[in-house]
């Protein structure tokens with residue numbers, strides 16, 4: 001069978017692990033002789049975490065994928081560069097520039113300075129991502145969900161007053177401790193998907209929703225006007241991977257976010273939140289962890305063909321096995 005063209009919708013840390021596994025699986029099954037995996041895999045990445053800080057444009061989820069696929073990421077922290085230092089960050093803090101609690105490492109700053117310089121030259125974000133990606137043989141194409149600035153803000157109450165925080169302030173400064181009352185996508189009304197998104201979805205053989213945060217990663221990708229329609233227009237099966245295992249979010253943030261939209265923290269609830277494509281939702285299939293096997297029958301009966309497989313992404317091989325299961329479910 002010829003190598004399938006795959007589009008993945010993904011956020012940062014969970015998305016990066018999943019895409020590394022998918023890349024490994026594709027390299028195994030369809031060795032590079034057939035145009036290589038770059039032609040195979042397009043990742044549509046969440047840009048809702050993006051922000052201007054210290055005069056630089058920061059794009060956290062794109063950087064998580066870039067660094068993880070390049071093999072230069074800090075695997076312990078889950079974000080930023082391996083072998084990082086923080087000399088410049090100390091200077092910024094001394095000058096009171098930026099956020100003292102949001103560390104911009106020296107190597108990481110190299111990326112932000114390069115990105116900002118290219119943006120200032122007039123390149124759209126998609127072109128900037130292409131330029132930064134060209135430095136390493138990533139084996140996949142990274143595409144921002146949109147080239148427009150659409151930032152996720154969180155409505156909270158702090159010290160008795162209503163406030164709208166940038167997502168990164170909510171997540172990093174408050175550690176999501178302030179109840180998120182609502183998420184808004186500032187700037188969405190005048191945004192559109194990046195140019196490569198709709199063509200990639202139209203040409204796809206399979207579309208995968210990575211096990212990323214359903215609200216502030218997958219949800220914010222789908223919140224870009226026109227993106228959900230472009231997704232649902234694809235002839236390809238859309239298969240999702242649950243970010244929730246055994247009733248708890250793999251990384252703390254998901255349940256704080258799901259609460260804000262009134263969705264329970266469970267593989268069943270998130271699957272139903274995405275919905276069955278046959279009744280207007282997104283999913284042609286849904287992977288849940290073995291510990292959630294009990295929900296498979298009900299979901300399948302309700303139009304979401306599901307399968308229980310090991311979903312812990314311990315390493316690339318585990319992630320590759322998950323990717324293989326997702327592609328197999330798409331086959332069905």
Ligand code: FO1
Pocket residue numbers: 012013049058059060061063064079080101102103104108168171172
């Ligand atoms: N996460 C933290 O917990 N602390 C930080 O100081 C921090 C700095 C940072 C700088 C650049 C960047 O791209 C990401 C950074 N992150 C930090 C991670 C960030 O919050 C996450 O990558 C996502 O936005 C949420 O998954």
